[in-house]
Amino acid sequence: MEETILRVDGLVKRYDRFQLDKVSFSLPRGYIMGFVGKNGAGKSTTIKCIMNLIKYDEGSIEIFGLDSRRNSLEVRNRIGYVSEDQYFYEEMTVEWTGSFIGSYFRHWKEENFNRLLKDFGIDKGKKIKELSKGMKVKLSIALAMAHSPELLILDEPTSGLDPVVRNEILDLFREIIQDEKCSILFSSHITSDIEKIADFVTIIDNGRIIISEEKDSLMEKWKVVKADNGYYCGELAVMLRGVKRGELGFSGITDNLKDFSSVFRKRFPEGKFKTEKAGLDEILLRLVKEE
Amino acid sequence: MLKLVLKDFQIQKKSFLNYAFIATFLSFFFAMSGMAQMTFAMVTFPIVYGFINRALYEDEKNNTLRLLVSLPVRRKTVVHARYVSAAAIILIMALVCTAINILLNAFGVTPLQETGNGFIILAFSMLAMVFLISVYLPIAFRLGSIKAANINRFLFIGIFAASTGASIALQRIPKGQPPEFIIRLVSMFQSISIVEILLILSAAAVCTFLISMQLSIRFFEKRELF
Structure with missing residues (x-):
């Protein structure tokens, strides 16, 4: 039986004019799930609840079999997260940023980070403010992947990137899951990206899950x-x-x-x-x- | 936590030049005005306040609190680190001023009596800084540094107004006829040595600092950053 790496069950988060309404889906180990929806559908809100960055009102979230709220440090140590917007100390260098963030992860490997920077063409000596938007996204991805996470959670990682770079990154994701140890939850409104690499697709609209199933059977059906x-x-x-x-x-x-x-x-x-x-x-x- | 504390210093590398300039300018200003003993106290205050303000502002401007809370770091640790860096800068400034004071005295630039008075004024100003930071930081953790800085401005205006008002009120007391409570207060202070006063205030400052930290933790853990 496949191990479930991420299980979201009956997730409810209420805001004044929007709510996540009993969102439920699960992701087995070694697969990529595309989390699709139009802007404002609730993708980022769901991901922020999974990452314990915002408090949810009802439901449960289990990651690696652990409750994400009670074990948030342990869980975050094993997750690589790329947020929708990139937050860095703009006056500091790429190298300093890697060293600062890397110090928090048990399995951080400097050589992985350096290799990814080289693959992405990012100069370690550059200050963050000198990087373009696309470079900052790539840096975020490098930071997320350098500690060999078991689960990569990516919130719209390819939006704002040109098609060449998007393709590079999608290829990289395909490579990562080859060893079947890592899983990827990847939210996007660019359905072509999801179609290219996802094994599972979850569609969300207005805070509700419409579909969550294997991509191939979905497209076949x-x-x-x-x-x-x-x-x-x-x-x-x-x-x-x-x-x-x-x-x-x-x-x-x-x-x-x-x-x-x-x-x-x-x-x-x-x-x-x-x-x-x-x-x-x-x-x-x-x-x-x-x- | 050490990385977070160091971070507050590292992100302000460029500002150290500004701080050195402010220190030099104010030192000359107070020395030339015949208030040499006030120099170190008046130099320390803007640098410590500027450092803490800048550290908070950098996190606000870059939205990097969002980065920090997404790392495997407890929010409590982020708060602890901020307080440790605030305490560190106060101690560093106290040490630097003390060292400079001793050097100046060794070279005969400042008379010993003035040096002694300078230390006392420095100690009182450090304690005042601790009290002010203890009020400022919980507001910053609750509302963000920009709103906190605005509130702090009113606090300073309030303190300035209160001390000006008190000094005017004291001046208006007819000579030889102060109120009973003032006479009792003055005789109480006269019976305690300056060291004892400093120790009492230091204990109060430490307690306030620790209570402030607990409050900040509570506020920050509840704050929605997204």
Whole structure:
């Protein structure tokens, strides 16, 4: 049985105009989970609760089988965290920053940090304020990875980066999980990045989890259905999610193509409809719009 | 914790030049004004206050408290480190001023009596700094350094107004007719030596400092940084 490295159960966090509503998902060891949602969906709030940076109101979070609140020091020692925004002492150098942050981690390896800096093309002697936004993100990732964490939690690590750098970083993540010791929870609104590397996908919208399952079965299950407007009827519309109607036709997605097909054939024996593979972007847009 | 304490000094490397300039300027100013014994007290105050303010401000400006709380560090440790660095800078300034005082005395620049009075004034000003920091830091941990600095400004204005008011009130007391409680207060102080007064105040300062630290821990543990 696979070991569950992260388990979020019934997480509730209330703000005045927003709340996380019984968020639940889990991540087994050695896999990458893409945590997807539009801006303001609750991704960062969930991650901050996992990292114990904000207090949640209900629910439980277990990391490495430990309660994340009661064992926060032990848990944080084994996690590499990259936040949405990078916070550094701007007047200090990269080298000083590595030495300062590294001193808090039991398994910090200076040679790992130096190698990552070299791979990312970051000059150790430079001051933080001299680094571009992309360089700061890379530095954050280097700092998170240098102590060989068992769980990497990345909050929108690729946003603001150019496609070349994004690709480099995604390749790096793929490399990390090769040994199956490390897991990655990676939040993003860039679905193409998630599609490239994630094993599991969790979609959140307005503080609620819509889907949390294996990426391959998700992409296999959901199909885009397109047909002429002449075939549009209530009976078929309820079987589709995220229905859009245009001048000539309508479309939607379904996770039960067999049933849809059977109802369609019954209703319109001579009718035709098209199916296409649904990308993660399409699934997200259709499901989120409907919610 | 040592790394956090050192951090407060390291991030202010550039400011040490400013502090040295302030120290030199104020030293000359007070020496030329015939108040040489006030020099070390008046030099220490802006440097200690400036150091603590700057350390708090750097964390606020860079939002690095968010970085610190995401590391495997307890919030309590972050608070302890801030208090230790505050105590360290006060001690360092006291040692530096004492060393300079001794040197100046050895070279005959400052008369011994003035040196002795200078030490006493320095000691009182160090204690005053401890009391002020004990009020300032919990506010900073609760509200952030920028809001705390604004509140502190009113505190200083209040202290200045109170001491000015007290001195005006004292001047208005007709000679030979002070109130009963003032006579009792003066005779009480006359019966205690300056060393005893310093010891009592030091004990009070340490207690205040420790209570302040506990309060800061409570505030910081509850503060939402995100």
